[in-house]
Amino acid sequence: MVKKRKFASGVWKEEAFRESTADSSGTNETQETDESGAGDNNVMPVDQDTTTTEALVAAVVEVSTLEEDDAVETPEKKQKIEGSDSAGAVTPADTMTKEERRKLKKEKKKQASLTQLDGGRPSILLSRNYHMKLKLKDLRDLLVYLLTETKTLPWIMVKNKFNIQKVVLLYVGGLDPSFFGIDYKDEDATAPVAWASTATEGPITEMTNLKRFFDVVSPMKAGGEKNKIYSPVSQILNIPLSNTEKVKREAARAKARVPDLKRDGYMLTAQEMQELEFPLPTYMTGDASELKANWIETDQLANPVSPDKRKLVAMDCEMCLTEQGSELTRITLIGEDGKVIYDELVLPTNPITDYLTKYSGMTAERLSGVTTRLVDVQKKLKELINYDTILIGHSLENDMKVLKFAHPFIIDTARTYHHTRGPPSRPSLKWLAHRWLERKIQNGGDNGHDSIEDALTCLDLIKLKIKNGQGFGEYYNDQESVFSRIRRYTKPRTSAVIDDESVVNYEDATAFVKTTSDAEVVAALPQAMKDHHFVWARLRDLEINYGKPGPNVSTGSGHHPDQGRAAFLSYENRIDATEEEVREAARSVDKSLATIVEAMPPNTAFLVTSGQGDPREMLKYQELQRRYQALYNTVSISAIAKENRFDDEAQAALELGVERAKNGVCFFMVK
Numbered sequence: 007m008v009k010k011r012k013f014a015s016g017v018w019k020e021e022a023f024r025e026s027t028a029d030s031s032g033t034n035e036t037q038e039t040d041e042s043g044a045g046d047n048n049v050m051p052v053d054q055d056t057t058t059t060e061a062l063v064a065a066v067v068e069v070s071t072l073e074e075d076d077a078v079e080t081p082e083k084k085q086k087i088e089g090s091d092s093a094g095a096v097t098p099a100d101t102m103t104k105e106e107r108r109k110l111k112k113e114k115k116k117q118a119s120l121t122q123l124d125g126g127r128p129s130i131l132l133s134r135n136y137h138m139k140l141k142l143k144d145l146r147d148l149l150v151y152l153l154t155e156t157k158t159l160p161w162i163m164v165k166n167k168f169n170i171q172k173v174v175l176l177y178v179g180g181l182d183p184s185f186f187g188i189d190y191k192d193e194d195a196t197a198p199v200a201w202a203s204t205a206t207e208g209p210i211t212e213m214t215n216l217k218r219f220f221d222v223v224s225p226m227k228a229g230g231e232k233n234k235i236y237s238p239v240s241q242i243l244n245i246p247l248s249n250t251e252k253v254k255r256e257a258a259r260a261k262a263r264v265p266d267l268k269r270d271g272y273m274l275t276a277q278e279m280q281e282l283e284f285p286l287p288t289y290m291t292g293d294a295s296e297l298k299a300n301w302i303e304t305d306q307l308a309n310p311v312s313p314d315k316r317k318l319v320a321m322d323c324e325m326c327l328t329e330q331g332s333e334l335t336r337i338t339l340i341g342e343d344g345k346v347i348y349d350e351l352v353l354p355t356n357p358i359t360d361y362l363t364k365y366s367g368m369t370a371e372r373l374s375g376v377t378t379r380l381v382d383v384q385k386k387l388k389e390l391i392n393y394d395t396i397l398i399g400h401s402l403e404n405d406m407k408v409l410k411f412a413h414p415f416i417i418d419t420a421r422t423y424h425h426t427r428g429p430p431s432r433p434s435l436k437w438l439a440h441r442w443l444e445r446k447i448q449n450g451g452d453n454g455h456d457s458i459e460d461a462l463t464c465l466d467l468i469k470l471k472i473k474n475g476q477g478f479g480e481y482y483n484d485q486e487s488v489f490s491r492i493r494r495y496t497k498p499r500t501s502a503v504i505d506d507e508s509v510v511n512y513e514d515a516t517a518f519v520k521t522t523s524d525a526e527v528v529a530a531l532p533q534a535m536k537d538h539h540f541v542w543a544r545l546r547d548l549e550i551n552y553g554k555p556g557p558n559v560s561t562g563s564g565h566h567p568d569q570g571r572a573a574f575l576s577y578e579n580r581i582d583a584t585e586e587e588v589r590e591a592a593r594s595v596d597k598s599l600a601t602i603v604e605a606m607p608p609n610t611a612f613l614v615t616s617g618q619g620d621p622r623e624m625l626k627y628q629e630l631q632r633r634y635q636a637l638y639n640t641v642s643i644s645a646i647a648k649e650n651r652f653d654d655e656a657q658a659a660l661e662l663g664v665e666r667a668k669n670g671v672c673f674f675m676v677k
Contacts, residue, residue: 128166130674132198136161139196140226142241149488152611154495172610174541180548181616183671185210186223190669198224209588213596220673228618228668235667238617240510247484263476268314274416284403285412302384303412307393318342320398320465322457323405324366328356329642334408335368338457351376398464400435419467428483439463487511499539504530528598532605547594552620553580577625610677616670623663627656
């Protein structure tokens, strides 16, 4: 029976790790190292006869320091050098000169300082009782933990942490979980895997140095949504601000706020309207040409009222899909007093292909007998909305487009209020109502939304915003780079980025070395490791595992298309590499790993991650979705070829592709 133990945050009991191992292995014998060198890292032993999945999950893996037998003196080696139990045996010490003995004594003294109780050599322990898949943010938190004085982490223990002198994070794209026999669909595949003796097929067999340095691999997952994966690099290199820094930034924002901001102060600027693709009146664009056919705009007044005196009108529209795209089926206007001033069902001009009942509430029966057309609505809008009106709505650019209506003054609740992740993410109206009005809306189920309810919600949200002022309902993505965080540490840490592209917030690093090949990365690392406390570097040769450039495809200036560089390719520009090409790339990366480790100073923490898994299916369906949306906005649905349509089946395939792309691997070691 596996013993499961919980530890309070920041509290570790090493004996519990040891006991957990004994429980699972059932023996105290040491596992012998195989000829491949799988035991070089001194991974805590698991008996060969019990290396089942259950035993591995129960065990706790100790990823110890990498011993360089020819260079590092240990107490055991000291005994071998200075004496022997065999009488008359000649030791190396007997043949040394006086100068050699002096150097040896100096080296022993240096090593002794590393083996003292409070100054021992650092090592890493990974808990197999932590039943959650690691996330990229966990790797980020480990970086900060190793380089500063943050609290301990629940999934890892670092012995003698403050003796770690350097931290190197190597990002190796294309190092896929499937190489190690990890099934990303298996919800139980969360614990570190002792892969060295089990991954015996495929390109991974070429990576003998990886096996020598890391005989334990940890499954890892990147963040994202159903339709996309967040940038793995951003997830690793960005970190939430400390409370102290948050207070400083909030004070700076408060100082910049406009006191007693009036209603016009919450309107979108002309630039914001352009960014959000709002239709703009001709007098805002400076284009004196006539409006597009069937479009209307608010007439500009010579003597408008004071900006803060403009009346508020909330608007919400419902739409359906027709052979020509999205068309209006209902419009609602609500005055500043909360009363409905216009509410009308509208019959689309073109044949309806989808009533979108789940959202619009429209059905054939409900629109039966309706004679109002878009042109009738436009005439009414010209009567009810003038230059002295501020229109309020949620993601109102969609409503304005379907109305073919351009108006200069807009307050949008999707911009005035923030998503919890901060801009540019947008909150839903339903969430805003629940969070700030304590109101439940859009609960009609299959009956769809109520445009009166939605318009009134928008009006009440803006009134509440004006009452409470700037800052109310706003969230900021208060983050900083890892480079910035460690630089602000009590003992400032320097950092270097070695990459063939400008990674997020690279300007916060102390140094940036731009490279165009893995060979250049490897060549730049020794000096960077010597000069800086933290080094970020990336090897790309193995990205060929996720496809290589097709004929006549360039990956961009300075990049080597014959060496993978898949991150720069769209799905349509990728072709599958042969197994031998992938094996060659694996050998290249493995050779680079050996060179990097050899150049590392002692007591360097070495972290390696793939960042993500195979993105090809995700990219394939993302591109199909973009192509379909572009066609949908220009031609009728019936004119779109079947292979270019993004239907429910394609959506399901996209979600599966995203899920696969989120899953990667990581490794930990201290030299």
